[in-house]
Amino acid sequence: MSDADNLGFTPNEMMTIAASRALRSNDVCFVGIGAPSAACNVARLTHAPDITLIYESGTIGTAPDVLPLSIGDGELCETAVTTVAVPEMFRYWLQGGRISIGFLGAAQLDKFGNINTTVIGDYAHPKTRLPGGGGAPEIATSSRQVYITMAQSKRGMVEKIDFFTSFGHGEGGDHRKRLGIDTAGPTLLITDLAIWKPDPVTKEFTVVSLHPGVSLEQVQATCGWTVKFAEALDETPAPTELELKTLRDLQARTKAAHQGTAKGKAA
């Protein structure tokens, strides 16, 4: 990949590392599987060692050595502070207001941070039936803030999503408040090209920082809506050596553990 040759890191690595930097040691983070899981664990292994990572299987304060393939891998439980039943997870810990950051991925996303992971096409007669929401509908409304991370594409970042799996800012403005949702909702979007934040009034995601080597045109070319850019655009600091090494080591351990079956890992 030419980006990696020129810059020494890939766009996906930059995305994961930029996402990890948004997390703090005092965060209690409800972790979605996939890209969020990698970012959360890089944060834990670098600048946020005391962060509490929670997976919806009920594992609280978990510290896996490899990234879990599923939200219920055994290592999440073995390394957790405690493991609770699933109803307790959703009732006491999420609904009870204990989660500071809900970290979600998305199949389809619109400019107001609404997410679709349910269907492409009509719900009753879908063109593609996706897995659905799992924990996300309530993570999106009960976490105090929501961070979203996904790689940019015109198919993924669309003007209008096919289904509201998880509510972001709805039609924008004060739509959350009008529905009686008193949490902040999506406050940060980290893609492989840029960092986005919602406009304080309209709540439309606006690019505030471009990753190194990324142009405005690239961001627009991989996004299905007309992109708004902040007047003073930052450049995201490139990954440090430590960040890159931490991410790559984590991914190498993960690949070895998942492809081979657990045989090698136990030995």
Next chain:
Amino acid sequence: MVKFLPLKEAVAQNLHDGDTVAFEGFTHLIPTAAAHEAIRQGFRDLTLIRMTPDLIYDQMIGMGMARKIVFSYVGNPGVGLLRRARDAIENGFPRAIEVEEHSHAGMANAYEAGAAGLPCAVFRGYRGAGLAAVNPNIKSVTCPFTGEVLAAVPAIRPDVTFIHAQKADRKGNVLVEGIIGIQKEAVLAAKRAVVTVEEVVDNFDDLHPNLTVLPNWTIAAISVVPGGSHPSYTHGYYERDNAAYLEWDEIAADRDRFQAWMHKNVIESSAEDFAGRVEHLRKAA
């Protein structure tokens, strides 16, 4: 009172055509052996309830056993889609199925309400979510004290629940540990419960007093099936076979390959085959 039975008899005595059934296990302790026995016995018109349908419901749907599914995440966890379930929903193959979709919070609350003997569950959920518009079983109630509008879903009350667990004692009390998921609620919400276990021990005298133990009088039948949750895992016994989950994505992608795999590994197989499947996943002592 609980009976120790071979799995074949435990399934035959407790599951019937047209039943509403839950094979629960939240990624961990998935009762695969029990599901495979149900497939061998060829039940029809089942309503399959499960938070995460996973491979076993993909298999049962692909074999044409389901009339309806009730779920909150119809994916192959960490891998992608469930391709037999997709084929049924998108193309009506091998038969059209009815879909009732919830969020995890909705399902978890509904099981808990079932266990608690309540008609419905009340919680703060589905706000702004599209599911409320497509699932008529998602309604709302107003708190009589604060006026807050809350989500309501009907309690889940399966005819029968199947779970897998670590161990039973000789009296038939059952221990569940690790990621305990929704196991206890699914058992207590059901009219009947069948449990497969890794082993039977003399007694639970030395256990910590607050562990999750299902007393024997809450269970209809127990079957000893070592390895019975493969390719899921049993905490303390063997690890998750992640490679099998990755492989399933390819098997289920093709209708003929799926049928061939099912015949070889399920129809012409038995509960005794599970022990061998987890041998390489047991931790070195």
